[in-house]
Amino acid sequence: MKDNDHSKIEKRRPSSVPRKSRATTGKQKEYDHVKIEKKWQKEWSKKKAYKADDTSKKPKQYVLDMFPYPSGTGLHVGHPKGYIGSDVYARMKHMQGFNVLHPMGYDAFGLPAEQYAIQHKISPAKAVAENIKTFEKQLSIIGLSYDWERKVNTTDPKFYKWTQWIFLKLYNSWYNLETDKAEPIETLIKKFANEKTDGKDKEEGNWNSKSELEKQSELMKYRLAYEGYAEVNWCPELGTVLANDEVVDDKDGKPVSERGGFPVEKRSMRQWFLRITVYAEKLLLGLEKIDWPEHIKEIERNWIGRSLGAEIGFNIVDSRKQIVAGKEEAEKIRVFTTRPDTLFGVTYLVISPEHALLSKIKDQKLEIKIENWEEVKKYIEKILDAPGSVKGFDDAKQKTGVELKGVKAVNPANGEEVPVWVADYVLASYGTGAVMAVPAHDERDFEFAKKYGLPVRKVLTSEEELFIGYSTLINSGKFDGMDSETAKKAITEFVGGKMVTKYKMRDAIFARQRYWGEPIPLFRDTEGVIHEVPESTLPLKLPKVISYEPTGMGQGPLAKVTAWVKKGYETNTMPGWAGSSWYFLRYMDPKNKKVFADRKKIDYWQDVDMYVGGAEHATGHLLYARFWHKFLFDLGLVPTDEPFKSLRNQGLILGGDNRKMSKRWGNVVNPDDIVMTYGADTLRVYEMFMGPFEASLPWSTENIIGSRRFVEKVWRLAMKVSKVPFDSTFDTRLETLIHKTIQKVSDDIEHFAFNTAISAMMILVNEMEKSDATAQKDFEMFLKILTPFAPHVAEEIWHALGHKTLIVSETWPKVDAEKMKESQVKIVVQVNGKVRGEIIVALDTVESEIVTVAQALPAVDKWLLGNEIKKVVYVPLRLVNFVV
RNA sequence: GGGCGAGUGGUGUAAUUGGUAAACACGCCAGUCUUAGGAACUGGUGGCGCAAGCCGUGGGAGUUCAAGUCUCCCCUCGCCCACCA
DSSP: OHHHHHHHHHHTOOTTSSOTTSOSSSSSOOOOHHHHHHHHHHHHHHTTTTOOOTTOSSOEEEEEEOOOOOOTTOOOTTTHHHHHHHHHHHHHHHHTTOEEEOOOOBOOOSHHHHHHHHHHTSOHHHHHHHHHHHHHHHHHTTOOOOOGGGOOBTTSHHHHHHHHHHHHHHHTEEEETTTTEEEEHHHHHHHHHHHHHTTSOTTTOOGGGSOHHHHHHHHTTTBSEEEEEEEEEEETTTTEEEOGGGEEEOTTSOEEETTTTOBOEEEEEEEEEEOGGGGHHHHHHHGGGSBOOHHHHHHHHHHHOEEEEEEEEEEETTOOOEEETTEEEOOEEEEEESOGGGGGGOOEEEEOTTOHHHHHHHTTOSSOOOTTHHHHHHHHHHHHHSOSOOTTOTTTOOOOEEEEEEEEEEOTTTOOEEEEEEETTSOTTSTTSEEEEOTTTOHHHHHHHHHHTOOOOOOBOTTTOBBOOOTTSTTTTSSTTOBHHHHHHHHHHHTTOEEEEEEOOOOEEOOBSOSSSOBOSEEEOTTSOEEEOOGGGOOOOOOOOSOOSOOSSSSOGGGGOHHHHHTTBOSSBOOTHHHHTTHHHHTTSTTOSSSSSOHHHHHHHOSEEEEEEOGGGTTTHHHHHHHHHHHHHHTTSSSOSOSEEEEEEOOOEEOTTSSBOOGGGTOOOOHHHHHHHHOHHHHHHHHHHSSOTTSOEEOOTTTHHHHHHHHHHHHHHHHHHTTSOTTOOOOHHHHHHHHHHHHHHHHHHHTTOHHHHHHHHHHHHHHHHHOSOOOHHHHHHHHHHHTTTSHHHHHHHHHHTTOOSOGGGSOOOOOOHHHHOOSEEEEEEEETTEEEEEEEEETTOOHHHHHHHHHHOHHHHHHHTTSOOOEEEEETTTEEEEEO
């Protein structure tokens, strides 16, 4: 496949390219892209053409690419697509007079680097350094306008010092619901100290009299970075924790590791978490004011998963009376439902296997006897041992459950006693971990009820969802005929429940059992008290280890470093998304040793104006970065509460076979080869011309020749116009087209519609080529709008035409609205909606005249003849339609 | 199962508020120039038809003077989430 591709490239090699011996007509200077591109890349770099200015008075424009993980396998042609798009945008903004910040850096922590290092038996740091070199070599020949002096690398201790610093800020903060923002933990401690000395909360005891450890565990419930326990998929054989998608079902339906097929079990492990859930509402609301693709916003909304519902208590029959606030109350099962309007249709309750009620029963804290306790116990153990739902087995997942025999719950709406089940289809992590089952109006409940022969009771009409009165129900008639929305509130109120908002989003696990990540800057003393690594001694550097492999004990390789463990440091490291959650701030001031970025510089650059990257980061990186930014905003460290004002996603470039470009399919096209054969300008033009920026399209080495021809056409045209006097007259038609094209190209780049911008320029070039009188000054206007796409050839021509300045820093041409106006306009003439002819009229022709002329056209008259014109539709300067 | 999006020539695709469907490019066909062409340039290229003309944007209905575009139903594909009550 690859060889085949090469032969194609060879076959399609443009004539004027490397084979110099075969000069065309001999008189013209040849277009030697290799020489030209090298020359100007060097020159731009020497003149620091793309240096951003922190103190500029000009308006700023921060154009950012999602920084890559520098992979060891090198780039394929798909990788630079997004970079080229943002580069075109940044270049236009630069020429339009903005002070542009357009940096690049590396997100180099993470598993791939570690695996690469294990495979090649070198340190991850060395692997990263090597890979970055390869990466930069490949990227540099494409002619991207990065300010390389601002390069950042998340694995550089000078960088991750600040990642750790922000982590400590998170650790030392809590979310104050009263002020609705994050605050230093001291404010909470103060609050506790005051409250508790008031003696309000006697059972909790005086805050000041608590031990360090007691205080610690109390504060841990509030810190934005906190220690907790998480259920993980543990593979004893591999000695590692697996992500959900690394677990598959074997043929017996048992969970095994995707790699190796070893058994996987659930295990609760101590982890660091970030309390992202406190920002759920703000993360949701923030989406309203940012210019992002709607589908990305939708993915985030779904991920956050807000739903409004009711929390309703069901008393358990004969449970021991408890004293709550001086009153006797029965043990309750609290359920969460978005459909309280179906409360009369409840025929049983379901609790999750992890539900607190079960442990209370087990510990005999309640006077409840479960007749089939052994069976229940066995069931719970079985469920809790198996990892959660496995992807890819849609309906295969059967719902199972066991009834708690002898336990009955009371429906607060009608006093009815219903059975209680424990089942695997109820999630402990969502809502209250308990559900009221309404089989008539919920598919899952229905499926379960059918399987176990539980009753089904309909309470709403299926079409209108109106409440059906049941004469047997207490209070029936009260809600009869209500629609769902009204009934929801009324019924919740009636049973003393409350409306609540829940989110699907969970707190983020902020730890990996791996070596190649930022160390967590905390340590635990022998008493178990956690201390911070003092800010003055940051960064806490990664120690050297002998092996990068996991230990097999569920801990990272750091667990084997005795000195590290002795000091009480955490053996987990931060996850891959730590550095990427704030790196864009570091570009504003990448070398600062005192702060993560100087406040004056942050205030100048503010936020990212245009962010370009793949759509796959919607729920990962983008959400986390927004979270960190909102946190930093609460602390007053950044001036905006959203980091990325605008976002654009580039589509993939697929292989010629329409599959994802990968070594595995042998369909990889190397950009180096394309640049060598066709030139960077051609590559850039082609990638932008292929189709919509956000679309995923197959690469075609056949089609690229069109873009090369376009570039060559421009080259030849330049030689031609240089012979036409600079200021000579030309036809106004061409002048109109030039101004229209400038307008279109400017608008299209603004909207990332690069394909149509290029199409417009092709039309213009074709026209200029046909004309013998294209003036140099007009050609130069075109050359400037071509510059963002094909900067090298534009620069070369610009200088060949006698200029000494750099075209990449020239001013974007201004559109003259007067010159854009056509003097004549074409009007389509239809009869009964079918096109029968067209007329060309002056702009100021009145309607009556247009209709008269149109009607007189022979091709039109033919259809009107003998018919009565019932109606004439005239769309100004567009069309006339005769209805007969 | 839920959410989002897309179906237009041989191919990639284009088409402001509904207003000439297929711009631009690839490929293909013919020609010009040339020792030569795999370069460049010119012309042609949705389907049926000798033609006038008719038919054409996944399928079906509808609204309208006019529908790729709006409404309803159906089919196919892609992406994301997935027992979230």
